[in-house]
Amino acid sequence: MDESIDITRQIDAARAGDTAALDALFPVVYDELRRLARTALARERSDHTLQPTALVHEAYLRLVSQHSADWSGRAYFFSLAASLMRRILVNHARDRAAQKRGGGATAVTLSEAENVTGSTVDVLGLHEALDRLAELDPRQARVVELKFFGGLEIEEIAAVVEVSPATVRRDWSLARLWLGRELAA
Numbered sequence: 001m002d003e004s005i006d007i008t009r010q011i012d013a014a015r016a017g018d019t020a021a022l023d024a025l026f027p028v029v030y031d032e033l034r035r036l037a038r039t040a041l042a043r044e045r046s047d048h049t050l051q052p053t054a055l056v057h058e059a060y061l062r063l064v065s066q067h068s069a070d071w072s073g074r075a076y077f078f079s080l081a082a083s084l085m086r087r088i089l090v091n092h093a094r095d096r097a098a099q100k101r102g103g104g105a106t107a108v109t110l111s112e113a114e115n116v117t118g119s120t121v122d123v124l125g126l127h128e129a130l131d132r133l134a135e136l137d138p139r140q141a142r143v144v145e146l147k148f149f150g151g152l153e154i155e156e157i158a159a160v161v162e163v164s165p166a167t168v169r170r171d172w173s174l175a176r177l178w179l180g181r182e183l184a185a
Helices: 003-015 019-042 052-064 074-100 123-136 138-149 154-161 165-184
Strands: 107-109 120-122
Touching: 003 019, 003 074, 019 052, 019 074, 052 074, 074 123, 074 138, 074 154, 123 138, 123 165, 138 154, 138 165, 154 165
Parallel strands: none
Antiparallel strands: 107 120
16 A cells, blocks of 8 residues: 555544554654654754654654644645644754853755755744745745755645645745845845
8 A cells, every 4th residue: 555545544544533543653654754853953053952853752742732733644744744843943943042142053054955055044044034935925935844844845845735846846946046035134
């Protein structure tokens, strides 16, 4: 059976209240969540105190506690996981910056997501820039979040955002340019 169909069925059963399906879901999605966590943490500083396993477990706990979440399938599940991982990393960076009063800005490169610009930004700066982009174009901000933080492919993003892959490519290109300009300022 196709793994994405199996995940979708387990998600559907979990949404219907089947706790056994929810318990069975974690081992099935664990490897993909760890890949997302490793991708997200690879862009962080090398001495980051948050480990991929801790990020996965924190994100999963938040995922399963969201009763109103739209778990319409595999791509939606992992897009929500990517959003949660972004929030966890941003909160972690804020806590660290608060401890060091302005120090601790976490360098990440947008280019690692897909040869974006080559410039480096801190995770808080990227978060703030994405929030500003979301005010101008929420879909473009969502595409960046799913691509950069979630590591989703163009087709998966298109399914989540409910647009064509060509639209996702266009949004990704425009958002990269806009973010590059914002982060350089």
